[in-house]
Amino acid sequence: MKSEEILKQIAGEVAICTQCELHYSRKRAVPGEGPFDAGIMFIGEGQGFHENEQGRPFVGAAGKFLEELLAKIGMQREEVFIGNVVKCRPPANRDPKPEEVETCVSLYLERQIQAINPKVIVTLGRYSMGYFIPNAKISEIHGQAMQVRGRLVVAMFHPAAALHQPSLKPSLEQDFARLPELIARAADAPQYVEEKTPERKEEARQLSMF
Numbered sequence: 001m002k003s004e005e006i007l008k009q010i011a012g013e014v015a016i017c018t019q020c021e022l023h024y025s026r027k028r029a030v031p032g033e034g035p036f037d038a039g040i041m042f043i044g045e046g047q048g049f050h051e052n053e054q055g056r057p058f059v060g061a062a063g064k065f066l067e068e069l070l071a072k073i074g075m076q077r078e079e080v081f082i083g084n085v086v087k088c089r090p091p092a093n094r095d096p097k098p099e100e101v102e103t104c105v106s107l108y109l110e111r112q113i114q115a116i117n118p119k120v121i122v123t124l125g126r127y128s129m130g131y132f133i134p135n136a137k138i139s140e141i142h143g144q145a146m147q148v149r150g151r152l153v154v155a156m157f158h159p160a161a162a163l164h165q166p167s168l169k170p171s172l173e174q175d176f177a178r179l180p181e182l183i184a185r186a187a188d189a190p191q192y193v194e195e196k197t198p199e200r201k202e203e204a205r206q207l208s209m210f
């Protein structure tokens with residue numbers, strides 16, 4: 001199946017998904033939007049009120065700021081793919097639960113990434129970063145390009161966080177400004193080596209017995 005068709009299929013599945021309790025607060029699912037062959041994929045956290053109404057990602061104040069950041073590097077939102085780790089609105093703007101992120105990412109986001117095959121993934125905020133680079137501190141690693149499971153990933157602060165905490169704005173602007181160069185030097189990015197949790201160590205031990 002072609003990438004464009006895969007994305008359409010995923011959007012259809014997301015619209016009727018009942019795999020986690022977030023579907024109860026869904027008015028419109030937000031599968032994400034952008035070209036099927038986008039070079040950059042921005043991945044946020046979860047939608048708020050406006051996104052839930054419109055079925056589109058980043059259409060509120062954070063989205064306006066994201067568009068400004070893109071404009072400063074000569075890009076428009078139509079050129080990039082914008083999505084979230086969860087596709088339905090968490091009630092009362094609460095944070096998505098780890099199991100909700102895990103379910104939604106494994107069912108939908110992973111397939112979107114495979115289909116789009118972007119040159120770089122920019123994670124916006126802690127939840128999105130945590131999926132790719134678990135246990136990292138965003139204040140320590142933001143703006144650094146890393147190869148994660150064969151993909152170039154750059155963690156950045158969430159635009160909404162920078163709107164609430166203006167001291168984060170310059171960091172976010174600087175990280176965006178470096179994006180074109182990071183993409184150009186993608187091959188030089190260091191590998192992120194995942195630390196194995198005790199469970200994963202046990203899984204690896206069991207696997208190595210076969």
Ligand code: URA
Nearest residue numbers: 044045046047057058
């Ligand atoms: N914040 C997000 O993380 N995603 C959106 O789509 C909107 C706001």
